[in-house]
Amino acid sequence: ETGVTQTPRHLVMGMTNKKSLKCEQHLGHNAMYWYKQSAKKPLELMFVYNFKEQTENNSVPSRFSPECPNSSHLFLHLHTLQPEDSALYLCASSQEGTDTQYFGPGTRLTVL
Amino acid sequence: DAKTTQPTSMDCAEGRAANLPCNHSTISGNEYVYWYRQIHSQGPQYIIHGLKNNETNEMASLIITEDRKSSTLILPHATLRDTAVYYCIVRAYDTGGFKTIFGAGTRLFVKA
Numbered sequence: 743e744t745g746v747t748q749t750p751r752h753l754v755m756g757m758t759n760k761k762s763l764k765c766e767q768h769l770g771h772n773a774m775y776w777y778k779q780s781a782k783k784p785l786e787l788m789f790v791y792n793f794k795e796q797t798e799n800n801s802v803p804s805r806f807s808p809e810c811p812n813s814s815h816l817f818l819h820l821h822t823l824q825p826e827d828s829a830l831y832l833c834a835s836s837q838e839g840t841d842t843q844y845f846g847p848g849t850r851l852t853v854l
Numbered sequence: 855d856a857k858t859t860q861p862t863s864m865d866c867a868e869g870r871a872a873n874l875p876c877n878h879s880t881i882s883g884n885e886y887v888y889w890y891r892q893i894h895s896q897g898p899q900y901i902i903h904g905l906k907n908n909e910t911n912e913m914a915s916l917i918i919t920e921d922r923k924s925s926t927l928i929l930p931h932a933t934l935r936d937t938a939v940y941y942c943i944v945r946a947y948d949t950g951g952f953k954t955i956f957g958a959g960t961r962l963f964v965k966a
Contacts (some may be wrong), residue, residue: 746897770924775954777956782958784956784958784959785898785956786957787954787955832897832898834897834898841886841888841903841943841945841954842888842900842903843890843898843900843954845897845898845899845902846897847896847897847899848895848896850895
């Protein structure tokens, strides 16, 4: 499998549930990103990991918890979300020294 | 990072060249111009980037003015599948990982 993959592609969860989004990149990159895209809004950068270290947390609420166990995998753990957190969550990766980001297909999240 | 200004939307006839402008009048000497596009409900896709010289790849051409204050993305023979939101981003290299900020972009409609 090549490129950036994300699972699941669709997720419906209640406000009391705990779930995780997974991202995997097969490109040998060492930087990974989480973005949120709400309906009719620009992409919002949430987190940046560079060589497994978090280098950016863009004022994201603590109900979103990222995890980067290695340069190829990135998780977003979700708990006690709100309906306004419903959005398309996108993962991307890039090679250090370039800003050419490769995006996954996204996870469409609906919080009931 | 320098701010970019793009038209909200544009139309283009199928088979004709689509010319998407971007203004970045405050660009610094070390900042690159990047273009991405996002087809509805998919992750953004990298198109092309450049610093000073014009660039061409299999997808598009990037024309950067001599003063670097504006650029134009050219899709030489637009097809219906090129209908998407096109983002122009100006970024400089950052060792902490790129914290790319996506604006609203230009919504290109390619019509038959």
